[in-house]
Amino acid sequence: MNNIYETLNDMQQLAVYHTEGPLLILAGAGSGKTRVLTHRIAYLIEEKHVQPYNIMAITFTNKAAGEMRERVNKIVGFGAEQVWVSTFHSACVRILRRYIDRIGYSNDFTIYDTEDQKKLLKDVIKNLNLDPKMYKENAVLGKISDFKNKLVTTGEVAQMAQSDFKLLNLSKIYNNYQEALKKNNALDFDDLIMKTVHLFRKCPEVLESYQERLKYIMVDEYQDTNGAQFAFIKLLASKYQNLCVVGDDDQSIYKFRGADISNILQFEKNFNNARVVKLEQNYRSTKTILDAANEVIHNNKGRKDKTLWSDNEQGEKIDLYQAEDAYAEADMVASTIKENVDFGRADYSDYAILYRTNAQSRALEEKLLLRNIPYKIIGGQNFYQRKEIKDVLAYLRIICNATDDIAVERIINVPKRGIGATTVTKAKDFARAYGFNLYESLLEVENIPGLERAATKVRKFTDLIENFKDQQQSMSLKELVNEVLNETGYVAELAAENTDEANGRIENIDELITKVTEYEENTDNPSLAEFLEEVALVSEIDNLDEDSSYVVLMTVHSAKGLEFPNVFLCGMEDGLFPGYMSIMSDDPEELEEERRLCYVAITRAMKHLTISYAKRRMVRGETQYNIISRFVKEIPMSLVNSKNVKDRVAAGFEKKPSFSGFGGYEGSLNHGGSGYLGSSYGGSRNFAANEHKNAYRTMAKKPAYGNPSTKPGFGKQFVVTKADIDYGVGDRVHHTKFGDGTVLGVEDGPRDYQVTVEFDTAGQKVMMASFAKLKKL
DNA sequence: TGGTAAGTAACCAAG
DNA sequence: TTACTTACCA
Numbered sequence: 001m002n003n004i005y006e007t008l009n010d011m012q013q014l015a016v017y018h019t020e021g022p023l024l025i026l027a028g029a030g031s032g033k034t035r036v037l038t039h040r041i042a043y044l045i046e047e048k049h050v051q052p053y054n055i056m057a058i059t060f061t062n063k064a065a066g067e068m069r070e071r072v073n074k075i076v077g078f079g080a081e082q083v084w085v086s087t088f089h090s091a092c093v094r095i096l097r098r099y100i101d102r103i104g105y106s107n108d109f110t111i112y113d114t115e116d117q118k119k120l121l122k123d124v125i126k127n128l129n130l131d132p133k134m135y136k137e138n139a140v141l142g143k144i145s146d147f148k149n150k151l152v153t154t155g156e157v158a159q160m161a162q163s164d165f166k167l168l169n170l171s172k173i174y175n176n177y178q179e180a181l182k183k184n185n186a187l188d189f190d191d192l193i194m195k196t197v198h199l200f201r202k203c204p205e206v207l208e209s210y211q212e213r214l215k216y217i218m219v220d221e222y223q224d225t226n227g228a229q230f231a232f233i234k235l236l237a238s239k240y241q242n243l244c245v246v247g248d249d250d251q252s253i254y255k256f257r258g259a260d261i262s263n264i265l266q267f268e269k270n271f272n273n274a275r276v277v278k279l280e281q282n283y284r285s286t287k288t289i290l291d292a293a294n295e296v297i298h299n300n301k302g303r304k305d306k307t308l309w310s311d312n313e314q315g316e317k318i319d320l321y322q323a324e325d326a327y328a329e330a331d332m333v334a335s336t337i338k339e340n341v342d343f344g345r346a347d348y349s350d351y352a353i354l355y356r357t358n359a360q361s362r363a364l365e366e367k368l369l370l371r372n373i374p375y376k377i378i379g380g381q382n383f384y385q386r387k388e389i390k391d392v393l394a395y396l397r398i399i400c401n402a403t404d405d406i407a408v409e410r411i412i413n414v415p416k417r418g419i420g421a422t423t424v425t426k427a428k429d430f431a432r433a434y435g436f437n438l439y440e441s442l443l444e445v446e447n448i449p450g451l452e453r454a455a456t457k458v459r460k461f462t463d464l465i466e467n468f469k470d471q472q473q474s475m476s477l478k479e480l481v482n483e484v485l486n487e488t489g490y491v492a493e494l495a496a497e498n499t500d501e502a503n504g505r506i507e508n509i510d511e512l513i514t515k516v517t518e519y520e521e522n523t524d525n526p527s528l529a530e531f532l533e534e535v536a537l538v539s540e541i542d543n544l545d546e547d548s549s550y551v552v553l554m555t556v557h558s559a560k561g562l563e564f565p566n567v568f569l570c571g572m573e574d575g576l577f578p579g580y581m582s583i584m585s586d587d588p589e590e591l592e593e594e595r596r597l598c599y600v601a602i603t604r605a606m607k608h609l610t611i612s613y614a615k616r617r618m619v620r621g622e623t624q625y626n627i628i629s630r631f632v633k634e635i636p637m638s639l640v641n642s643k644n645v646k647d648r649v650a651a652g653f654e655k656k657p658s659f660s661g662f663g664g665y666e667g668s669l670n671h672g673g674s675g676y677l678g679s680s681y682g683g684s685r686n687f688a689a690n691e692h693k694n695a696y697r698t699m700a701k702k703p704a705y706g707n708p709s710t711k712p713g714f715g716k717q718f719v720v721t722k723a724d725i726d727y728g729v730g731d732r733v734h735h736t737k738f739g740d741g742t743v744l745g746v747e748d749g750p751r752d753y754q755v756t757v758e759f760d761t762a763g764q765k766v767m768m769a770s771f772a773k774l775k776k777l
Numbered sequence: 778t779g780g781t782a783a784g785t786a787a788c789c790a791a792g
Numbered sequence: 793t794t795a796c797t798t799a800c801c802a
Contacts, residue, residue, distance in 0.1 A: 061792090089792060113792085138787095189792050256790060357789055359793090379791085420778050539792060557790045579789055597790085620787070621793045 022271035029603035030284025052082035148190035149258030222247030286315025320642035378554035567605035573626035
């Protein structure tokens with residue numbers, strides 16, 4: 001037997017070798033579960049001679065799927081690309097594209113995101129003559145999502161409602177919302193799962209074909225699956241029962257969006273003869289960090305008891321930092337990172353800044369910008385949710401699926417063509433009266449009463465769209481997008497504005513064109529529909545590139561599954577983390593979920609953790625005074641180093657209470673000193689820090705609009721674009737800071753080229769091509 | 778119809 | 793603080 005499996009510990013091996021029948025792997029944070037999964041796949045293929053085609057692995061994000069695929073490829077080599085690695089959503093879309101017509105939908109359906117859902121829902125509520133104050137979109141959408149995640153149908157809600165007035169109305173809304181989706185030939189995110197389950201239930205032959213194909217199924221992050229996902233898995237696995245799920249009940253943090261922790265807690269009940277393997281050895285963090293995490297999570301009542309342990313070194317204490325306000329906190333973070341990088345103790349990519357809410361990123365961003373620290377914010381607004389991108393995509397959506405009313409309404413008057421709200425309302429009323437789609441009724445404008453005057457304008461619009469549809473066949477996607485941009489005058493309108501904002505939007509549109517081109521080049525049979533689908537399913541975290549030298553900022557939720565040498569955990573205040581709602585809630589489970597979230601946050605850190613909190617903080621325009629988080633108090637003081645940090649900072653503050661740079665404590669926080677430099681991640685990043693500062697200078701100056709530091713990418717399908725270099729060994733090049741030099745070497749890395757240059761004055765430097773922006777002379 | 782000013786509700790986490 | 797809706801006028 002090949003000995004790659006002997007590098008695994010006993011428990012890990014047990015999990016790998018148990019291939020037949022249900023298996024639950026309770027994998028603590030950092031216990032090497034991804035390694036187990038990839039080795040397990042390899043073992044199935046190599047030792048059990050299972051066809052790669054018969055294996056499915058479901059991950060939480062596209063990024064995780066891509067990484068898993070990469071790692072399996074590395075171990076197995078030939079044939080591994082046939083393993084179906086995907087997220088729940090992507091897997092379901094793929095199935096539905098093929099078979100959804102069997103449950104009465106059309107196979108070219110559109111996927112609606114939250115914004116689209118809201119618009120649709122708004123119309124539904126209005127048409128039912130219900131008070132929008134009583135039925136707020138967000139709340140209703142949440143309810144509908146709950147229903148779908150539990151596979152509750154519209155009919156069942158109506159039945160449940162009985163004489164409950166509010167629930168009865170809710171059931172009407174739900175019902176009409178579903179009908180509206182269907183009419184628009186659209187599915188929302190939750191539908192993707194629910195409809196697949198419906199399909200399986202209604203068409204046993206379809207289910208069986210997938211059961212036959214997917215004989216071995218693995219599910220990662222099982223603690224965060226919801227009822228619909230459970231049903232999906234259960235159906236698929238019911239024939240061969242070769243289901244392996246991996247999860248950690250302590251890391252269940254998505255209850256708010258329907259995750260059902262009982263899926264993991266009841267696994268042994270749901271699947272007979274299930275084998276359970278616990279992975280409790282942590283390979284990621286220092287003992288200090290792990291002890292802190294264990295202490296915190298032990299305060300939770302409803303959990304499977306287990307204690308992570310580690311052979312790693314004790315490591316440094318956790319730094320605890322109290323700041324006056326969010327800006328001071330941010331400045332501490334920025335200056336600490338800057339100092340450690342400047343002194344060569346770490347690379348920017350060794351740092352992650354985690355927080356509870358996205359709103360906290362603003363202050364941090366500001367301070368990082370101030371110090372020219374390259375960063376990337378994950379979360380907040382996705383590239384594909386930007387207005388201009390959604391506008392362009394709306395045109396593409398209509399070309400693809402003209403029944404998509406939401407898309408039509410979005411751009412019917414963008415750019416301005418004099419078709420106002422009243423016109424649209426009349427057209428919509430007409431459409432509703434005759435059972436048309438909005439676009440269909442627009443094609444009949446001349447027959448819509450009251451729209452005589454607007455008819456010419458509307459006709460021009462439909463001609464435009466019809467023209468695009470005709471041209472679509474004879475054009476590449478890229479050409480089509482350009483055609484849309486030109487014919488609509490979208491970019492021209494922005495260009496005329498000539499504001500920073502408008503220019504930022506144009507840049508984003510250029511970026512979209514790049515994406516389209518990349519997609520077209522990297523796909524065998526590119527189609528508009530498939531492109532739109534991929535775009536709909538990318539998540540923010542998919543764009544994270546660990547190999548690039550920048551600091552990442554994200555919520556603790558986004559950080560799930562990731563690890564970083566150094567972690568800053570900011571805003572550890574009661575009211576913020578744990579959040580106000582969870583403190584006030586009658587349900588103690590809410591606080592426990594927050595604690596699990598805190599556990600996730602702490603266990604992201606490998607070498608060093610810094611926790612900070614602010615005495616006062618601006619929330620929605622008013623100042624809040626919070627006390628230190630109860631979770632921080634659960635960490636034993638012996639693991640924490642707070643005194644020196646606090647004192648020096650306090651001293652720094654007395655002099656300069658404003659937000660601008662306090663030099664007071666600069667140089668005082670030297671955590672992560674020599675302690676870890678020699679370790680695995682320290683030595684490999686030997687390029688000088690200054691290059692990055694320089695390379696990012698241009699970036700940092702740009703406005704936050706169309707944030708240049710948030711370069712979006714696609715999920716698995718796309719290789720991260722390498723810098724486009726036009727120079728080679730021996731060429732003379734110019735660098736903005738170091739001047740002219742000669743290229744000594746160009747090394748092709750997985751994500752970027754590493755270029756070695758001998759500068760005439762500055763000496764020899766090694767840099768990443770995409771950052772160095774070298775110009776050939 | 779479209780632009781502006783004033784008013785108000787909202788942020789907790791995400792595919 | 794900000795993003796979005798409502799009210800009013802050119």
